[in-house]
Amino acid sequence: MRRLILAVLTVFVVHPATATEFNPQIEGMIDGYIRPATEQFAETAARLPAAVTAVCETPDAQSKDGFKTALSETIGAFSKIHFLRYGPLLDEDRLSRLAFLPDPRGITQRQMRKVLAARDKEVHSAADLADKSVAVQGLTALELIAFSKTSEVVLGEDPFTCGYALAISENVAAMAEAVAAGWTDPGGYSAVLLTAGAGNPRFQTSKEALENLFNSLVTGLIIARDQDVLPALGASRAKAKPNRFPFSRSGNSVTFISGELDGIRQALSSLGLEGLTPEDFTWIFGGLDFEFANAQALLDQLERPLRQSFEEEGTYAKVEVLAIALKSIRDTMALELAGALELAGGFNSLDGD
């Protein structure tokens, strides 16, 4: 009996010293969420150039619908990965180039106006476009040239814009492909996450790597509420600005916000944190399921496009409740769950000065 206790103790002492203790959770998210989600984004983005070409060759109802669908699917897939703000999505500044967000002061619009006024032919090549300002390269720029203020497809009316839209869609497809490839590569950022230790310049321990993944989900929730929802709500209903919802021009705001919420939920689930959580705190997961479902139910009730439906009775109030629900999910994750797992949180609040 004595020997057995010693054996258990030994395991206990050695175990926390290994740098890879949390690798199963990290692998869970890489294999269970990040790889499939980035592949999905690459697949949807790959269909975008053909949809642009079709609408530009024959701008009829069918091709316009096809383009709308392709763009919606791409934005939906992008919404599920944009909060993975590390590794392949940061390389070559891809995240900003894929979508220049937030942009409350209309930097994209101002830069776009110059591109269009100058009829700058360089924007007709995805390769040349990649050297332009990040604001005019991606999905937010495509939405601006392809849709009217009232969310109708206007692409196909102007050959210059068509050439530019094709270059953007090819640029987006190439970046989406590169992001997926970066995550597939076993020697890529996944290796950085999974080889914590003395030789790893980024992560000393797998706990740090896990914190990085976990905190990105919390940041994703901050973005969803503070950046994607609150600016549209404004200080009051009279000051509401529905055009501030991300991708509101193309009628994809609900798709985007639903996608980011669902993505964060799936990513959290893929981490499999239940097994690490002390029993006293496992209620948190049930609570989170409930809160995610509430927020999603609110989103499902919103009429699309939100830009047009925002004036309708009850819509503003639903979005207000959505903001509360998002805050509640964030607090449950950042305070309760991070606390239960003893994960370190925000950069400035961590060990300030």
Place this chain on the structure above:
Amino acid sequence: MATNHSPLSRRGFLAALGSLAASSVFPGTPLAESLIGRETTDGVPLFASAFKLENGDYGVGIVDDLGQILARISLPGRGHGIAVSPDGTRLVAFARRPGTFAVVVRPFDEAEPQVLTADPGRHYYGHGCFSADGRLLYAVENDFDKARGVVGVYDMSGREIRKLGELETNGIGPHDLLLAPDGKTLIVANGGIKTHPDRAREKLNLDTMTPSVAFLDRETGDLLAEHRLSKDLHQLSLRHMALDGQGRAWVGGQFEGPDTETPPLVGIFSRDEVPVLTDIPGKTASGLQNYIGSVTANASGDVIATSAPRGGQTLFWNAASGDFLGAQTIADGCGVAPIDQGSFLISDGNGALSLVTDPEAPAEILARPPGISWDNHMFALT
């Protein structure tokens, strides 16, 4: 290498970006592009802050009033405060304690950054300031074997930077310092916490700590005045400061005592008056975790902002009356810089730069450059 640029020209600044961009961590980013669409680059308010990149690298970023990053300068380690020369042409980015480097940058010139290293037996505490004529740099330093705070005095006027000497701060753990409006007096916040680089960031004297705000003659080092808190507040580490329009130092503290208490965290100190501690409304106070991260005044010095990153809030104060004006919720928000009389730019650990013009209305997130965590402090360059 240095050419004869007009010292305040934004064109010169943009020209210099070429050389800075070469050492940038994001070489693919067209840095100057963010200014496309602006009528003129002259007169654009600029701000500087230390940051951490997702890949673990550290640096200083220069951003405009739309939150767009115009330049990045690499640092050898984590930065903290930045001393800005009175004419706005030079920045000195200090290492976070107990770091030993300070990087001198002239962003408007084509000049390589210069690296200052603390003397043996010293490390920087993370803050510094210039003399009114810009010739001298003052840096708070730790003489750690003797556990005493000093102000290192550096001559910045020549090609090589020379340390001229040291002044006693008359306290332990000096954290922030300011030049008073008279140009003759240095105001030092002695945080009171004893640390030693051999024991990293461990706090060694929490039971006996006695923070103070000291007023020093910048030439002789004479102690002109010093203020300590009452005994029951001896664990309120006095750390960050800003001057209001009347020349008084607003000081933000971090309480090292029991977290069940909610002591005052913000005080107003002047040389010849008894310090005044402000009242934080109970509901707000309980959520701050007794921690103020930075203190800033608006351009006219009549509004003071104090950030509380652990509580995710920034508090605003009427400088004249000491009244609490309201709080703005910004997750992990810490760096605060004045844009003008009526607005502040707030940076946070999630990369966002937010504009606050009214404590009652939601902050406007201007930008969120991916992969960046803004560090504790942000400074206006102009």
